[in-house]
Amino acid sequence: MEPFEIQILGCGSALPTTRHNASSQVVRIGNRWLMIDCGEGTQQQLRKQHISFSQISSVFISHLHGDHCFGLIGMISSFALLGRSAPLHIFADKLLRQIMKPQLDFFCKGISYELIFHDIDATIHSIIYEDNVITVETIPQEHRLPCCGFIIREKPKKRHIIGEMMEYYKVPEYLRKGLKEGNDFITPDGITIPNNRLTREADPSRSYAYCSDTLPCPQNIKYLKGVDLLYHEATFAESEKVRAKETYHTTARQAAELAQEANVKQLVIGHFSSRYTNDDMLLKEAREIFQTAEKADENRIFKI
Amino acid sequence: MEPFEIQILGCGSALPTTRHNASSQVVRIGNRWLMIDCGEGTQQQLRKQHISFSQISSVFISHLHGDHCFGLIGMISSFALLGRSAPLHIFADKLLRQIMKPQLDFFCKGISYELIFHDIDATIHSIIYEDNVITVETIPQEHRLPCCGFIIREKPKKRHIIGEMMEYYKVPEYLRKGLKEGNDFITPDGITIPNNRLTREADPSRSYAYCSDTLPCPQNIKYLKGVDLLYHEATFAESEKVRAKETYHTTARQAAELAQEANVKQLVIGHFSSRYTNDDMLLKEAREIFQTAEKADENRIFKI
Numbered sequence: 001m002e003p004f005e006i007q008i009l010g011c012g013s014a015l016p017t018t019r020h021n022a023s024s025q026v027v028r029i030g031n032r033w034l035m036i037d038c039g040e041g042t043q044q045q046l047r048k049q050h051i052s053f054s055q056i057s058s059v060f061i062s063h064l065h066g067d068h069c070f071g072l073i074g075m076i077s078s079f080a081l082l083g084r085s086a087p088l089h090i091f092a093d094k095l096l097r098q099i100m101k102p103q104l105d106f107f108c109k110g111i112s113y114e115l116i117f118h119d120i121d122a123t124i125h126s127i128i129y130e131d132n133v134i135t136v137e138t139i140p141q142e143h144r145l146p147c148c149g150f151i152i153r154e155k156p157k158k159r160h161i162i163g164e165m166m167e168y169y170k171v172p173e174y175l176r177k178g179l180k181e182g183n184d185f186i187t188p189d190g191i192t193i194p195n196n197r198l199t200r201e202a203d204p205s206r207s208y209a210y211c212s213d214t215l216p217c218p219q220n221i222k223y224l225k226g227v228d229l230l231y232h233e234a235t236f237a238e239s240e241k242v243r244a245k246e247t248y249h250t251t252a253r254q255a256a257e258l259a260q261e262a263n264v265k266q267l268v269i270g271h272f273s274s275r276y277t278n279d280d281m282l283l284k285e286a287r288e289i290f291q292t293a294e295k296a297d298e299n300r301i302f303k304i
Numbered sequence: 305m306e307p308f309e310i311q312i313l314g315c316g317s318a319l320p321t322t323r324h325n326a327s328s329q330v331v332r333i334g335n336r337w338l339m340i341d342c343g344e345g346t347q348q349q350l351r352k353q354h355i356s357f358s359q360i361s362s363v364f365i366s367h368l369h370g371d372h373c374f375g376l377i378g379m380i381s382s383f384a385l386l387g388r389s390a391p392l393h394i395f396a397d398k399l400l401r402q403i404m405k406p407q408l409d410f411f412c413k414g415i416s417y418e419l420i421f422h423d424i425d426a427t428i429h430s431i432i433y434e435d436n437v438i439t440v441e442t443i444p445q446e447h448r449l450p451c452c453g454f455i456i457r458e459k460p461k462k463r464h465i466i467g468e469m470m471e472y473y474k475v476p477e478y479l480r481k482g483l484k485e486g487n488d489f490i491t492p493d494g495i496t497i498p499n500n501r502l503t504r505e506a507d508p509s510r511s512y513a514y515c516s517d518t519l520p521c522p523q524n525i526k527y528l529k530g531v532d533l534l535y536h537e538a539t540f541a542e543s544e545k546v547r548a549k550e551t552y553h554t555t556a557r558q559a560a561e562l563a564q565e566a567n568v569k570q571l572v573i574g575h576f577s578s579r580y581t582n583d584d585m586l587l588k589e590a591r592e593i594f595q596t597a598e599k600a601d602e603n604r605i606f607k608i
Contacts, residue, residue, distance in 0.1 A: 016347050040344055047320045
């Protein structure tokens with residue numbers, strides 16, 4: 001199977017710490033490299049993690065808090081300095097392009113590539129990106145301003161041709177595409193060979209969900225149901241539950257409860273408050289509910 | 305003497321590298337902490353170097369290239385999140401406040417402290433800041449857009465009272481301030497005691513100059529003459545002399561020549577191009593002219 005990996009560039013929250021960078025991650029699906037959120041210092045993190053700048057095709061911004069988007073202008077500028085030619089797609093609240101306009105006009109005048117903004121309506125669940133392999137959908141979050149999560153799903157894949165059967169039944173080349181899609185084969189003698197003798201099961205379609213920053217949103221469980229990997233913010237420990245609610249954030253335990261209810265296959269917690277000098281306590285609280293939970297950290301790669 | 309120190313937060317140039325951060329440094333004179341330039345990631349560097357956010361009173365921006373100012377918005381936001389109350393002064397080209405306005409209106413609405421922009425005219429040499437201890441002056445640089453260097457000078461200091469002499473001549477307390485300024489003392493019997501018997505020489509007034517980014521500017525030598533420490537950009541090696549000129553930058557050798565001609569006491573080179581994986585070669589070229597030259601590096605502190 002092609003790689004489907006999430007690489008953490010930053011998993012801290014609003015205030016900088018010596019341990020964590022502001023929110024950003026890259027999701028690699030085959031040769032697609034998507035970025036989710038782009039806090040300050042993201043371009044430096046790309047360098048440190050040896051991710052080629054030119055691979056990033058799209059950036060998805062969950063919401064307009066600085067720790068999720070202040071790295072955009074620097075990254076956009078550097079892409080231009082490096083002579084990028086491929087367009088860069090930015091999916092974000094429509095206010096972002098207004099806010100960034102004077103910056104872009106001044107710092108990025110006449111850049112070498114096209115910057116294409118796509119407006120997100122964070123209040124609704126909808127597919128905002130689609131190509132022949134994946135879809136990206138938004139799910140509304142509950143934060144102090146419009147905020148959405150993202151779910152990236154592989155589309156249903158094609159069945160695998162069984163080479164020996166092609167030879168045995170002398171299936172012409174031009175029919176094989178149809179077999180991958182489930183067609184049966186009818187021999188020149190008029191005998192129907194059922195598809196499942198000619199092909200093997202398609203690979204499963206994998207999925208990844210990103211939820212940050214938000215109150216726990218049980219209403220989104222229907223969308224999260226069974227995803228392979230859920231990255232969920234866990235800004236606070238259970239002892240800060242009141243503060244979490246006041247600031248529209250989630251505790252590690254709440255993130256784990258949501259993951260359990262949604263029956264996701266794996267949970268990664270992130271977006272840790274700067275008040276914690278060690279995130280193990282947050283992980284411990286999550287694991288009390290979701291035993292295999294993992295915690296994000298800069299440089300970590302989670303494979304699906 | 306009170307500390308007069310330059311602490312390097314970042315000494316890279318436009319593109320991020322794994323070794324250097326974008327331009328920023330703090331200059332500490334006694335209990336004053338001034339920042340010069342504020343590239344992306346500066347607030348994180350402050351954290352890593354354990355510099356208290358609340359100490360920074362003023363930020364001086366040499367010019368409006370992203371690697372010298374993209375860190376402002378994040379730092380301003382974090383200061384607000386931390387409930388700062390003291391005003392923050394930003395000295396920069398007047399365009400900066402226009403460019404930042406939509407960002408500040410959106411991300412920093414109702415912040416807890418006053419943000420005061422002071423417009424710089426980078427084309428002239430002038431004093432832009434003055435208090436009872438220091439002055440900060442601009443010197444015009446030659447770059448691809450308006451750019452200035454900064455010279456921070458301690459004002460002339462007061463002479464030191466010699467305690468035993470105060471007792472010996474029974475100098476009343478209220479006259480001592482005048483002695484520090486050079487007055488003689490006239491005894492009740494009408495005898496004049498010359499100041500130099502009562503006081504010792506004042507400490508020397510120290511000075512620091514920051515020049516980045518620029519072509520070598522021999523016309524500024526008159527301002528740089530004899531400064532204690534000159535930080536000068538040395539983006540390129542001598543082999544890239546043509547490129548340096550084209551991009552309005554300086555080579556390490558040129559920086560050293562300028563330092564030598566200006567007879568500065570110490571030279572620190574910085575703003576290294578991302579093309580170099582090791583800056584020792586730049587330092588070597590500078591030292592061929594200015595033997596005691598040093599190179600900037602994140603975390604290094606240069607004491608005057």
